[in-house]
Amino acid sequence: MLHETKFRDISETMTLMEVHDEFCQLLLNENSNHYRMGLLYNHVVKQKLAEKANYKNALDYFAKNIKAVSRSTLLMYGAVARAFSENVTAEFGVTRLNLLLTYKEVADIPVNNAEPGVTSIEVPASDGTAAPKLFRECTVEELRHAIQRKRKPTSSKPLPPEVLAEVEDYREAVIDRFPEEAPVHVEARNHKGMVLITFKDIPLAQLDGLAEILMNRVYSFQEVAEATAVG
Numbered sequence: 452m453l454h455e456t457k458f459r460d461i462s463e464t465m466t467l468m469e470v471h472d473e474f475c476q477l478l479l480n481e482n483s484n485h486y487r488m489g490l491l492y493n494h495v496v497k498q499k500l501a502e503k504a505n506y507k508n509a510l511d512y513f514a515k516n517i518k519a520v521s522r523s524t525l526l527m528y529g530a531v532a533r534a535f536s537e538n539v540t541a542e543f544g545v546t547r548l549n550l551l552l553t554y555k556e557v558a559d560i561p562v563n564n565a566e567p568g569v570t571s572i573e574v575p576a577s578d579g580t581a582a583p584k585l586f587r588e589c590t591v592e593e594l595r596h597a598i599q600r601k602r603k604p605t606s607s608k609p610l611p612p613e614v615l616a617e618v619e620d621y622r623e624a625v626i627d628r629f630p631e632e633a634p635v636h637v638e639a640r641n642h643k644g645m646v647l648i649t650f651k652d653i654p655l656a657q658l659d660g661l662a663e664i665l666m667n668r669v670y671s672f673q674e675v676a677e678a679t680a681v682g
Contacts, residue, residue, distance in 0.1 A: 489532030550594040
């Protein structure tokens, strides 16, 4: 059963300070307010309120003024709020819908945003085979496994948790460096025992940003190695 819409519409004249105050209030009961946070974030992006206040972009503003929510989380909230209604989000949850958007991209399938529950997901089994299952019946873990299967050959072994965490660090760094509208993706797969990481759809004019991220990671690893050696 769908929940009734409870959030009021966001006026185009809503100011950055008003967004800040309401966002902080929502954080007091964060678990039930993710969709509204996404709406507020999207409002800041659409109206360019952060740029008008001399910030680089909306992510830059939130990172400096509302640090309780990470950049990747903000992007997730915003993506779900753009694609789905409040009622749909209340029924399925932000995390599952965000995974559905990712599955839609990697599997190249259509999704009815008004009725996403009927979307067919190829859920892998332990023996490597996959069977169709309706999105509304899928768990978060099943959706993640389905996405991983679409992103890499079925013969590849799953990446260990520590590698997935490192890939997520790269993904966070890329999100931090590139603007919201840049369609950048970070993917990883296991190829014959070697972990391959792929950076996709990076604008040519911003390629230096990727080089900066990679160099910063190299320097970080060197510093850790040197500190370990000294210790």
